Amino acid sequence: MAKAIMIQGAGSNVGKSMVVAGITRALTNRGLTVRPYKPQNMSNNAAVTVDGGEIGRAQALQALAAKVPAHTDMNPILLKPETDTGAQVIVQGKRYATLRARDYAKAKPDLLAPALESFQRLCAAADVVVIEGAGSPAEINLRKGDIANMGFAEAAGVPVVLLGDIDRGGVIAQLVGTQVILPEDDAARIKGFAVNKFRGDVSLFDEGVRAIEDRTGWASLGTLPWFADAWRLPAEDVMDIASTKGGxxxxxxxxxxxxxxxxxxxxxxxxxxxxxxxxxxxxxxxxxxxxxxxxxxxxxxxxxxxxxxxxxxxxxxxxxxxxxxxxxxxxxxxxxxxxxxxxxxxxxxxxxxxxxxxxxxxxxxxxxxxxxxxxxxxxxxxxxxxxxxxxxxxxxxxxxxxxxxxxxxxxxxxxxxxxxxxxxxxxxxxxxxxxxxxxxxxxxVTAQMNYGADLEAVLDRLAAHIETHLDLDQLLDMAAEPSL
Missing domain, CATH: 3.40.50.880 (Class I glutamine amidotransferase (GATase) domain)
Incomplete structure (x- = not known):
């Protein structure tokens, strides 16, 4: 069976989707068979898969990074918001129900089984499965019945790496605070951490890395500088849509x-x-x-x-x-x-x-x-x-x-x-x-781009960025066979 590792965030929008895409492409370029996976996603920016269903756009990009067609198993639970309090629930690519947030919380335990079923199929066909969490495990008010972060990690028996975002400030508190607030068993699943979106000389944060290591006991996998071409990758969240001017x-x-x-x-x-x-x-x-x-x-x-x-x-x-x-x-x-x-x-x-x-x-x-x-x-x-x-x-x-x-x-x-x-x-x-x-x-106007080739080139640059600044050998050592 494949080894698996789960990338969770110390907050929302810390760059998990992009980092998972980069890890997936980097490991694929090493010759490994890699599959991306996200048990639960929330997005109205969906992709249609080869098996006739729909998944989050980020997982479709990660499939491209893995050089395989997108499949519904890569994102078995997709929430598509329709109102401020309700969403259409897609299970393994097909509409399951439209539920209010309160009702969805009650339905989550029933959705863990199809999520694990999809995960097992991916594991059977891969050397490594790179799992993306959703939001943050520090939202302990959502821990009961959770299928997106630690609830899934526990059910699947997979180790976790925690990703922090230094660009928004307070990354030491993000990471150390997450360990403090998590239940002991959940905190023990975290084997390492990484810091994302650093601008400037990363060595200036060496003391900060040591402070996180000393307070958590986790190993640092590296500090990722800001990836300048991130805007060229398809955005999944509506808040990530940015204007491009000058043409x-x-x-x-x-x-x-x-x-x-x-x-x-x-x-x-x-x-x-x-x-x-x-x-x-x-x-x-x-x-x-x-x-x-x-x-x-x-x-x-x-x-x-x-x-x-x-x-x-x-x-x-x-x-x-x-x-x-x-x-x-x-x-x-x-x-x-x-x-x-x-x-x-x-x-x-x-x-x-x-x-x-x-x-x-x-x-x-x-x-x-x-x-x-x-x-x-x-x-x-x-x-x-x-x-x-x-x-x-x-x-x-x-x-x-x-x-x-x-x-x-x-x-x-x-x-x-x-x-x-x-x-x-x-x-x-x-x-x-x-x-x-x-x-x-x-x-x-005259078109100048070969879009598909440009996107592939950006993914390869992202993979090189990950290889340079993240310890992928240590990441693979941390990965483990799921204990399903």
């Missing part, structure tokens, strides 16, 4: 309250001649934008109301009058139509609402979610596109007669007669270099 073409993206599957922005952000500006609530859509891209949404009708509450509907119509282009993807596509109907109350109470009215199409929400890896062709040029579909609802109307994609043998998308406004359900279409080059050329 000739300005793309404005409204930050929807329930924004989902925003990885469509990553290839555009990587282009030197493209500025992607994330527009926060309370701020107008910029009048000098060339393209307004409305991204996916976990709750389209709620986000449409949010869109209008910001006055973005008025800004968008002014943008169109000035000759600006509009692209809606998935939920954004649905919003651009004349009507969205939810007769069965899939997203809440049964309701029919008026859309933005920029495309002559109507959407009806349906209970069956479409999940598919898809191949398409851009009709205007014949460029091949690969992507994925992950949506509820079907969209029809006169503007669908101007479908601009052939998707798995069927027409897909809608457009106005002049092509100024378009929508489609296909995520990931900008990953295709030829299509992205054609699309950007229509907007007056």
């Amino acid at each position: 000739k073409l300005k793309v404005a993206v409204p930050r929807l309250a329930r924004i989902a599957n925003f990885d469509d922005l990553d290839p555009l952000s990587a282009e030197p001649d493209v500025s992607v500006e994330i527009i926060d609530p309370g701020h107008p859509l910029p009048g000098d934008a060339d393209l307004v891209l409305i991204p996916g949404s976990k709750s389209t009708i709620v986000d449409l109301a949010h869109f209008r509450a910001q006055g973005w509907d008025i800004d968008l119509k002014a943008h169109v009058r000035r000759g600006g282009h509009v692209l809606g993807i998935c939920g954004g596509y649905q919003m651009l139509g004349t009507e969205i109907a939810d007769p069965e109350g899939i997203e809440g109470a049964p309701v029919t609402v008026a859309g933005l009215g920029l495309l002559d199409v109507k959407t009806v929400m349906k209970p069956q979610k479409r999940l598919a890896l898809s191949e398409a062709t851009y009709r205007a040029s014949g460029d091949a596109v690969s992507g994925y579909e992950i949506h509820l609802g079907a969209t029809e109307g006169p503007d669908c007669e101007r479908a601009w994609l052939d998707l798995n043998g069927r027409a897909e998308g809608a457009a106005t007669a002049n092509g100024q406004i378009r929508g489609c359900y296909l995520h990931g279409l900008f990953n295709a270099d030829a299509f992205r080059a054609t699309y950007l050329s229509e907007l007056g």
Whole structure:
């Protein structure tokens, strides 16, 4: 059976996902068979897997780092927030239920079994499984029934390395304080620690490392300097979306309250001649934008109301009058139509609402979610596109007669007669270099990136960064066969 090691964080957003991706690629480059795993994730930025389910985007990136297709076993429990107090629960890639936070806490013990089942399958096919925790084990109020951190580590019998974030300050307190607050058995599972996101000369923190070692008895695996190319890796958390400015073409993206599957922005952000500006609530859509891209949404009708509450509907119509282009993807596509109907109350109470009215199409929400890896062709040029579909609802109307994609043998998308406004359900279409080059050329700029090759190069640089600054030999010595 494989050896396993779990990377937990001394807080949220300490860089666990990136570090696990780097470790996974570094060990893969050493010739080991590696699989990433996260028992429970919370994200609306999902990826569709080769086995027809969905997992968190971070685990899909980690699968790429391991040079294997993403599989639902890599993230068996995925929580997709729909409201401030409830989320859709995905188990081994498929919808399980929509639960309030209190009800999910009661359901967690039942979800440990499928989480362990997926973990065992990964262990059977790997030399090493690198596990990512969620949040922090110091949240001891969540320890009962936990399946994301120490609860999983205990059930699977795996050792833990604790990761701290020095960039936010107080990293000694983060790490030492975690040991102090944990129950004795949980603290004993931690075999070592590492410090992430150091800016400057790492030797200046040598005394801090010794202070942590002296107070915890844990071994230091190293201090990781700030990884400058981190922004080039796909973001999973909506709070990690960052604007990139300076290009000739300005793309404005409204930050929807329930924004989902925003990885469509990553290839555009990587282009030197493209500025992607994330527009926060309370701020107008910029009048000098060339393209307004409305991204996916976990709750389209709620986000449409949010869109209008910001006055973005008025800004968008002014943008169109000035000759600006509009692209809606998935939920954004649905919003651009004349009507969205939810007769069965899939997203809440049964309701029919008026859309933005920029495309002559109507959407009806349906209970069956479409999940598919898809191949398409851009009709205007014949460029091949690969992507994925992950949506509820079907969209029809006169503007669908101007479908601009052939998707798995069927027409897909809608457009106005002049092509100024378009929508489609296909995520990931900008990953295709030829299509992205054609699309950007229509907007007056030249594409310069080979996105897939660039992402692979960033992962290899991340792996080299990990090899240089983290003691991977010691990490492998700490790893152990699970005691399931």
